[in-house]
Amino acid sequence: MKINIKKICGEDIISRDAGKKIRDLLLENWSAKCIEISIGKIPIGSASFFDEAFALLLKREAKTIDEIKHKLKFVDICDDDRKLLNYVLMARITEVKMKA
């Protein structure tokens, strides 16, 4: 399964609304063994987008970080976006642990 963020979200690849589109698509296809995610040349740079698209899988959809790491493959994520993705994932992991 391949997801191209630019094709799905169009011009807006930074808002929470855009992130929700991606999360919904991930959930529809969660049974796939592997989901390849392509971002494209322009970095996203949006904590809101990454949180809504990926990190909320932890809090709202009860996915584990191991599941997410195993299933999602970011084929062209730049270093800045990769660090931002890790940042929002860590924030939600901490939040989920504190509530448990």
Place this chain on the structure above:
Amino acid sequence: MKIIKFPKSPKLKYANSLIRSVNEVLSTKDRQVFFDLTATEELDALAISFLCGLINMTLENNPKVSIKYPLNKKIKSVVKLLEKSITSDKLHETKIQSNSFQLRKVTSNNNLYIEQMLTLLQIELKFGESTRGSLRIVLTELLTNSIDHSGEKACYICLGRWPNSPYLHLVCLDFGVGIPAKLRTRFPELDNDVTAFKNQHEQGLTTRRARDGGRGYRLIQDILMANKGRLNIISNSAKVSYKYDKGDYKVIASKEGFTGTCVDIQFNPSRGGFEETLVKQHIEDFF
């Protein structure tokens, strides 16, 4: 005819005069409007953003805008550049650029404008990738906040460097509902704008309390703390002034209030901020 005078030094310290101009423009309709900049001796990101916003706002309700130029030649050339761009494209995305600053009027969640600004300025001002990455995060967060929450679907983003300041100056200005007003609609127990800001500072600056989200300003603050920069917000009748380089944090009433939000950031160009935040918070490499 209506004359709106710009002050000698329309910088953050004297932002009240700019706020006053916003209210004058809002109360002016169907008149010929002059922006008098004859006394203005300096401009920075704040003044440029307000000037563009004020001219655009004036053109929505008045047939004609004219500018009386500053006497200072350097400032005059910047103002001419602004005037040409705004009045010829009054209904479209405004793009203004010079060697030391970039300004865009943005009306959608489109991060291409941010990448353009960063690329062009990085060439001129020669800041590093760490600075660029941190600025991208801050600018993107401010853009989405304005477009998604202000109710106006337009904001002015200005980024640049000015003489006599060691910082990169970044402004995001909109004429939407304002942060305290939005907070107080959601939480009526917050009885004034200063209380609204203070209360939210204790829980992180967000209008999304008790809903998912609202981490944006927290991340901006973390970056600026590591960067030893400064965060200033003027919105409705309150002002926030956080000087991370001095450990000085204030939330006070603004002498002049306005419907809108102005975020004015001073960013240390020799540092990033996000990288240090990752180290400090022990962020793991999941990907």
